[in-house]
Amino acid sequence: MASRRQFLGGLVIATGALAACRQIETGEGSVLAANEGAVALDATALEDALVGSSYLGTGGGGSLSEARELIASDLAAGLAFTMLPVASLADSDRVACPYGLASLAQTSEDMQARLDAIENPVEMPVQAAFEALERHIGQKFAGVIMGEIGPLSLAEGLSTAARLGVPALDADTVGRAVPEINQHSVKVAGLPLTPIGAATPFGDEMIVETLGDPTRAEDILRSIAVVSRECGVTDSPITGAQAKAEGTLVTESLRLAMSIGRAVREAIAAGENPVEAARAAGDGYLLFTGTVSGFDWRDEDGFLVGEVRLSGTGEFAGQSFASDVKNEHLVARRNGAVIATCPDLISIIDIESGDGIVNPGYERGQRVAVLGFRCDPLWRSDAGLAVFSPRYFGYDIDYVPIEELAG
Incomplete structure (x- = not known):
């Protein structure tokens, strides 16, 4: 799933989630924090995650430079980032998967002109889709499932979680980046992706309540992205019990991305081969x-x-x-x-x-x-x-x- 975004102005500082955190040393040069299983991610850990995701993203998942800009902007605004192991969820919690959907190909001149003529009131359609789905189901989400492990996709998931003051799960629905929504672990596990929230940069919000066939999610949401340049999506509003069931999510994928990124960083600092370091780490x-x-x-x-x-x-x-x-x-x-x-x-x-x-x-x-x-x-x-x-x-x-x- 390819993802493109525009930056959100007037950022607010996430509060509450880190109020009781205590800092701990990882022994790897990074300071983290713990709060009932949550881990606070500092700038170094976030950069490691983005670099590692560029290896796991298999050429997709959106721009690494844009991902870095997004995280740097969020950190400068004072947002706090946390990561939560799936095992720490309560059975009655709900979590969901926000991501951006778009084509990596360039928009045609005719389509670009039509889009440019429309007033653009929504700067973060992924967040808009997440909040629309929360309103629809009537329950706040306890955490964010990473949609896939790719640079901008990962950054958007982390940013959405920080912006809403909830942790990002140490899990995603693929373990890499993929072309289609059909490559989705929740779907493979036999759980419905619906209801699905969708939003465009142009103020459109939609809820897909049911699908006649699960494969229709790709067709419907991709068509929205094509005519809107991008589409914010939030699917899979699953319970904590479902998230913890084996085979529902790819767990510890965020930690793997950080591990690969850290290996690359340390190899470069030591004058060693970063590609070999990443190969070994993964x-x-x-x-x-x-x-x-x-x-x-x-x-x-x-x-x-x-x-x-x-x-x-x-x-x-x-x-x-x-x-x-x-x-x-x-x-x-x-x-x-x-x-x-x-x-x-x-x-x-x-x-x-x-x-x-x-x-x-x-x-x-x-x-x-x-x-x-x-x-x-x-x-x-x-x-x-x-x-x-x-x-x-x-x-x-x-x-x-x-x-x-x-x-």
Whole structure:
């Protein structure tokens, strides 16, 4: 799910959630806080999470630079960020999943002109959707489920939680970034995504009370995003008991992103290889190193679709690499042979900065490395592969775990 946003003016400081927090030392150079299981996240921990999410985002999840701007703006305004383990929820609590939905492709000139002519009263449609759903169900949410682990998607979830004074759960619905709402752990677990709150930057608010078929969520909400440039969404208003059930959410994904980001930061400070540090922190695989030799992009029904091609360097000199993209990397081939596919993670990293590259942000000649990581086990179930496998996206390729292809 790709996400774009505009910044909210007149920020307010979140209060209450941190009133009784006590600070503790992590031993990793970061000061955190605890309050009945909650952890307070400082600027370093947040930056680590964003960098780590650029590795787990598999080329999607929105701009890393915009994510950094959003978090910096929130910190400057005095917002406080907390993270809560799923196990700390009460059974009767409710939590929900806010995220932004949009195409990574450029808006056409005609559509852009039409949108620019409309007064734009809503600067944070994701928050507007979250609050609309709260009003609809008549209960305040106890926490925010991360929609996916990608830079701007993650930043928006963290920002929404901080803005509302509630913690962000150490969990998301994917464990990475994905093209469609159908790749959603709550849906795979057999729970309804409805009711769903939706809001646009133009003051439109909607509640999708029921769906005739669960797959209609993607069609309906994507169409709103296409005609509105972006759409704030909040779905899956599940109970604490449902959230804690095995297989409902991808747990500890926020901690994993922070762990990878911290490894990158510490490697850069020590003059070591940040890509290798990230690979080790995520227990992943080095799939390729090289330079960007070419890429092709097009907009298909609101999705960024294309291919990135690399020419090998170092141990991969003389070899070739190509990755097929639908917002995120789906299928990777080395020398024409499949080396990794969704739902496992394929990420292209800029060697100079140590940041994951968000599609379509490539330059010819750019020095890059490609990492692969194992997906969460829930995606390897029959229900998971039914909506998140190469065949689901139209490839005549069976899913084979990355450890078998790249190990």
